[in-house]
Amino acid sequence: MDLTEVLLRGGASRPHVLIATMPGGTAVRLAVEEGVRRRGWPVAMTPADADVLFVAGRVTVDFDELLEEVWRGMPAPRDRVHTVDPDEVSGLLGIARSGLMDRTRQQSLAALSMGDTDRLQRQGKPHGATASEETKPDPADLDHASDESSDHDGHGHDMGGMEMPAGLPMADRAEDRDGLKLDQLHVPFGPIMPDWPTGLVVHLTLQGDVIQDSHIEAIGAGAGSFWTEPWQRSAVGERVSTAEGARRRAGARLDSLGRFLAVAGWDDAATMARRLRDDALGGTQGPQLKAGLERLSRRVARSRTLGLLTRGLGEMTADEPIPASVSSRAPRLEGDVVHRYRRWCTDLTDMVARLDDGSPLDAATLEPPRNPLDVGDEPSASLFDVLPRLLDGAELGSARLIVASVDPDLDQRPARIQASHGR
Amino acid sequence: MVASAPLWSALLVPVVLLGFTVAALAVDAMLAARVAGRRMSVAVALGPLAEVPRLLVGQRRTTRAPDALLWRLGLLTVPVAGVLAAVVIPFGHVTASRMDVGVVWFNAMEVLTWAGLWMAGWGPNSALSMVGGYRFVAQGLAYELPLMFALIATATGAQSLSVADIVAAQTQLWFAAWMPVAFVVYLASVYAFSFLGPFDYPAGRDLAGGVLGELSGIDRLVVRAGQWLLLTAGAAMSVPLFLGGGNGPLLPAWLWSTVKTLAVLGVLVWGRRRLPTIRADRYVEAAWVVLIPLTIAQVFVPALVVLRR
Numbered sequence: 001m002d003l004t005e006v007l008l009r010g011g012a013s014r015p016h017v018l019i020a021t022m023p024g025g026t027a028v029r030l031a032v033e034e035g036v037r038r039r040g041w042p043v044a045m046t047p048a049d050a051d052v053l054f055v056a057g058r059v060t061v062d063f064d065e066l067l068e069e070v071w072r073g074m075p076a077p078r079d080r081v082h083t084v085d086p087d088e089v090s091g092l093l094g095i096a097r098s099g100l101m102d103r104t105r106q107q108s109l110a111a112l113s114m115g116d117t118d119r120l121q122r123q124g125k126p127h128g129a130t131a132s133e134e135t136k137p138d139p140a141d142l143d144h145a146s147d148e149s150s151d152h153d154g155h156g157h158d159m160g161g162m163e164m165p166a167g168l169p170m171a172d173r174a175e176d177r178d179g180l181k182l183d184q185l186h187v188p189f190g191p192i193m194p195d196w197p198t199g200l201v202v203h204l205t206l207q208g209d210v211i212q213d214s215h216i217e218a219i220g221a222g223a224g225s226f227w228t229e230p231w232q233r234s235a236v237g238e239r240v241s242t243a244e245g246a247r248r249r250a251g252a253r254l255d256s257l258g259r260f261l262a263v264a265g266w267d268d269a270a271t272m273a274r275r276l277r278d279d280a281l282g283g284t285q286g287p288q289l290k291a292g293l294e295r296l297s298r299r300v301a302r303s304r305t306l307g308l309l310t311r312g313l314g315e316m317t318a319d320e321p322i323p324a325s326v327s328s329r330a331p332r333l334e335g336d337v338v339h340r341y342r343r344w345c346t347d348l349t350d351m352v353a354r355l356d357d358g359s360p361l362d363a364a365t366l367e368p369p370r371n372p373l374d375v376g377d378e379p380s381a382s383l384f385d386v387l388p389r390l391l392d393g394a395e396l397g398s399a400r401l402i403v404a405s406v407d408p409d410l411d412q413r414p415a416r417i418q419a420s421h422g423r
Numbered sequence: 424m425v426a427s428a429p430l431w432s433a434l435l436v437p438v439v440l441l442g443f444t445v446a447a448l449a450v451d452a453m454l455a456a457r458v459a460g461r462r463m464s465v466a467v468a469l470g471p472l473a474e475v476p477r478l479l480v481g482q483r484r485t486t487r488a489p490d491a492l493l494w495r496l497g498l499l500t501v502p503v504a505g506v507l508a509a510v511v512i513p514f515g516h517v518t519a520s521r522m523d524v525g526v527v528w529f530n531a532m533e534v535l536t537w538a539g540l541w542m543a544g545w546g547p548n549s550a551l552s553m554v555g556g557y558r559f560v561a562q563g564l565a566y567e568l569p570l571m572f573a574l575i576a577t578a579t580g581a582q583s584l585s586v587a588d589i590v591a592a593q594t595q596l597w598f599a600a601w602m603p604v605a606f607v608v609y610l611a612s613v614y615a616f617s618f619l620g621p622f623d624y625p626a627g628r629d630l631a632g633g634v635l636g637e638l639s640g641i642d643r644l645v646v647r648a649g650q651w652l653l654l655t656a657g658a659a660m661s662v663p664l665f666l667g668g669g670n671g672p673l674l675p676a677w678l679w680s681t682v683k684t685l686a687v688l689g690v691l692v693w694g695r696r697r698l699p700t701i702r703a704d705r706y707v708e709a710a711w712v713v714l715i716p717l718t719i720a721q722v723f724v725p726a727l728v729v730l731r732r
Contacts, residue, residue, distance in 0.1 A: 004480065011477030014470055037459050040470055045632040048484050048639040051477070075482035075639040110482055187550050193631060209554065263629050265621070265700025271458045306699050396554060397702055400629040 005103055008077060011051070012100040016042045017093075018050035018074070020067060021198045024223030024411055025057015029198075030255075031086035032056055034278045035093050037271070043194050047073035052096040055082040060220040063191075070192050076110035174212070182207045189399065191219050195259040199410045202387075202403065206396060214391040221410040227252040228368040228412065230361060240361040243286075245368070246354035250293070251281045252369035253344045253351075257300065260341055260404040264306060272296050286355035293352055297345035310337040314390040314402035337398075337405040425513045425587035425668065427521035436519050437506045444648075444655045445472070447688045454696060478644035486547040486637055494546020498642055500539025501649030505617075508532035509656040511586050515669040515677030518587065525586035526578050529660055530571065533616045536653065537563050540618070540625060540634055543646065547637040555633025559625035561703040562615055565710035566622070570612035572718035573605035577664045580725035590668035599665035601728075604721040606665045608714060613657030613691060617650050620695025624703050658687040 017036050021029040032054050036043060044050035047070045055067060059082070071080060079099035081092040099105060173181050190201040199220050205213040230248050234240040254277035261270035276292050300306065315336040354366065390402050449468040456467045485491070511518065511525035522528055537560060544556015578584050580602065581592035589598075599606040615622040618634075626635045635646060662668055662683040669676030 007476040007480035010473055010475070011480055014473040014477070016477075038461065040456060040459065040461055040467060045628060046636045048637050049632065049635075049643065073484070075484045077480060185550055195628065206550075261699070265623060265628055266698065268458050268696040269699075271455075275458075275460050303699075305701070309699060309702055309705055395704065397558075397627075397629060397704060 005101075008101050008103060008106065011077065012097050014041055015051035015097060015100055016044040016049055017052045017054055017096075018044040018047060018070070018192075019194060020053060020055045020063075020070060020192045022055065022057030022059055022063060022223075023199050023220035024226075025084070025198065026226035026411065027086045028056035028083060028089065030226075030278070030281065031089040032093075033274060035089050037274065037278075039093065041093075045194060047071075048075065050074050051078055051100055052093075053078070053080040054092070054096070055080065057223075058084050062219045066192060066219075077106040078109065174207070184212065187396075189403075195262045195404065196400075197403070197408050197410055200403070200408065202391065202399070204391070204396070204399065209396045211391050211394050211396060211399060214388045216388055218410050223411050225409050225411040227255075227409060231363055231368040234361045234363065242354055242357040242359050242361050242366055245361040245366050246351045246357065247280050247283075249366070249369040250348055250351040250355070251277050253348050254280065254296075256404075256407040257296075257341065257344050257348075259407060260401070261300065263400045263404045264310065266306065269296070269300055273300075280355070286352070289355060290352050293348055297348045301342045301345040306341075307338050310341075310398075310401055310405075313337040313398045314340075314394065314405055316386070316390065337401055340405040425516050425518055425521065425590055425663075428517040428519055432517070433510060433519040436509050439514060440506060440509045440652055440655055440659070443659065443684060443688060444651045446685060447655055447658075447692050448472070448651060450689060451692045451695075454693065458696070474647065475644065478640055478647075481640035481643075483642055484637065484639040486549055489548050490546045493542045495642070497539045497542025497544075497546055498638070498645050498649075500535055500542070501646050502652050503649075504532045504535040504539065505649050505652030505656050507535075508653070509659060512656070512659045513586060513590060513663050513668055513680070514659075515675065515680045517677075521587055522585065524584045526574050526584045526589070526664075529586075530574055533570075533653070533657075534563075534567070536616055544625070544634045549637050551630045551632075551636050552634055555625045555627070555630050555636065558627070558630075558633065558703055559618060561707065562618070562622060562624055565703055565707040566612045566615035569608045569710055569714040569718045570615075572715065572722055573602075573609040573612070574664070576602050576605040576718070576722045576725055579722055579729060582729055586663050590663045590670065593667040594670060597665060597667045602665070602721055602724065604717050606661070608718055608721075609661060609665065610687070610691065613654060613661070614695060617653035617657060619650055619654055620691075621698040621701045624700050627700055629700075654691060655688060658691055659684045661687050 017032070019029055019032050019036075033043070047053075051074075053067070053071055053074060059067065071078075077100045079096045081096045083089060083092055172184050174184050175181055185206040187204045187206055188201055189204060190196050191199050199218055201217040201219060203215040203217065204211050205215075227248060230240045230244045234245075254273045258270045258273035258277060261267075261273060272292075273296060276289065276296060279292075280289055313336055316334050387403065387406060387408065390406070391399055394402060448471040452470045453463055453468050456463060456470075461467060508529050510520045511522055511528050520528075540559040541556045544552045544554070544559070546552075577589050577598050580598055581589040583589065583592075592598075611622075614620045618625045624633075626633045630636065635643065638646060662680060666683050666687070669680045671679035674682070
């Protein structure tokens with residue numbers, strides 16, 4: 001065994017995993033998050049820091065290009081795995097890990113510069129073929145690829161003869177809120193990013209660190225929500241217990257809290273929320289969960305620091321005209337970020353008593369975490385209308401806190417793709 | 424008394440510093456494992472060390488139209504500043520450099536990271552990295568003045584800028600005992616200049632890693648190691664500044680230094696998990712309105728004591 005192999009082996013003992021959740025892939029995502037937590041593997045924040053790309057759920061056409069882009073941005077050694085079945089996750093994590101240790105495979109991946117590998121992926125290989133797929137560079141194809149890319153990188157002839165660095169366009173300018181002409185920067189957030197709603201893309205227009213305008217896009221929305229699934233089954237006549245509903249709802253709150261706390265940089269509390277989420281969904285007995293749930297919700301709701309840091313962000317006043325699409329039964333949004341996460345905490349403690357309740361699920365007494373089914377509206381879709389209003393004028397540093405405090409579930413949206421503008 | 428060691432001992436500084444850093448990482452890994460509900464083991468404690476082979480063998484990533492020189496130079500500044508800052512820290516009764524202005528040197532090295540991180544943020548030509556770099560400057564504006572006043576308090580108490588004199592002035596009473604505000608502000612600043620824990624805003628999750636976002640391979644290793652070296656150097660420096668250096672009963676001086684350094688490191692590593700990220704835009708106000716007046720008041724205490732002597 002030579003040095004490279006020793007290093008590959010050592011590095012693969014704790015790979016960083018980037019999870020790309022596809023629409024409707026929540027169940028797989030939860031399994032990956034749990035598997036990664038149990039193994040002590042870190043979750044990668046960006047492609048640059050990722051060793052394994054885990055694609056959770058069925059890949060839709062819209063995501064093809066996006067996934068390639070993420071894969072291109074990942075440095076070797078790297079691997080990618082994909083599944084639609086939560087039960088396969090554990091095995092695939094192991095396969096990905098041995099893929100990272102496979103020297104021949106990694107060298108062939110590294111031999112290609114990071115911009116070219118996507119061509120191999122496109123050549124007849126089905127998406128997300130598991131780690132065992134063997135990729136060999138095809139010299140002819142590589143030449144072609146580099147020709148193409150040098151064309152791309154050529155200095156911009158279309159820029160009126162002006163030399164632009166690397167062919168990048170100049171920033172455009174516009175008046176800011178005080179009427180000063182300032183550079184505008186367009187920064188997209190999402191859709192493949194940890195702690196971020198599946199399929200959501202927020203296009204931000206920044207001036208300095210103030211969000212001037214936000215434009216929201218949903219990719220592949222409406223695939224069917226994991227969080228309302230027991231209610232759906234109950235609606236078609238299947239026997240579902242209250243306990244199952246309560247656990248799903250507590251799980252949804254804990255998932256949202258986990259994301260929010262992670263974005264707020266409170267990793268320990270986020271890990272605790274996710275651990276409780278996995279336990280609640282996994283069927284741990286209610287009395288055993290009770291202490292943990294109450295402790296977490298108390299700790300988060302009472303944290304003065306978290307309150308001070310998020311107070312006044314994303315404020316929605318109660319008398320603000322609420323879009324017609326928001327029903328009276330939609331999750332309440334009034335208040336600022338602090339109000340919203342405290343409401344999750346209260347809801348969590350409310351669920352504690354029902355975690356082992358065997359009576360049949362009744363949507364009138366226990367509502368689904370997000371979408372009341374009997375009315376034809378889509379609360380998350382309406383949150384979606386609200387989001388740009390909360391973001392416009394906010395500072396960049398608070399953008400993700402605001403999105404996390406609303407945590408829209410795009411899987412609930414009707415399938416039509418709809419874009420909305422702020423203001 | 425603190426004596427100067429031969430010149431070659433400067434080479435030992437990074438080795439000792441690295442040793443303490445590994446200990447800090449091991450404690451951190453065990454705390455993380457406990458929260459995640461994993462069983463403790465030696466393998467878990469040494470888990471973070473897997474980053475070394477992982478990043479050594481990892482490809483270096485580059486971005487479109489980067490300012491490569493500025494970028495790499497900025498990255499390199501972080502660990503270099505950590506090691507250079509540690510040169511003036513006495514270990515037991517020996518020090519690699521018995522400089523007359525040790526406190527100023529330490530402060531200057533730590534300020535190097537301002538430039539370093541700003542360059543590291545600017546270099547990759549990526550919006551989120553740049554915002555991360557600027558965030559460090561904003562954070563610097565908040566923590567630097569309180570930190571300087573905290574350092575001035577110790578220097579005033581000893582009537583010297585030399586770290587050896589500061590240790591000598593604490594033979595009867597630790598500065599931590601009668602300068603508690605300076606001590607706490609100093610410890611908070613250690614998080615700030617190593618951008619870890621509650622002060623990881625420049626590398627925040629809300630920016631997808633900010634200044635670290637575009638880094639892979641050796642580049643990432645250099646900065647991540649640098650962060651922890653800075654944290655360790657900061658913890659080690661708190662011992663001569665506030666906790667009486669190597670002085671103590673029974674045990675030899677080097678052992679006292681080790682014990683005290685590990686204790687401070689333990690507190691810092693534990694504390695970093697207790698709080699969410701403190702956003703600089705909110706913290707600047709608190710720093711200027713509360714911490715600066717408090718630390719100035721703190722400087723008055725040793726100033727008056729020294730005048731009355």
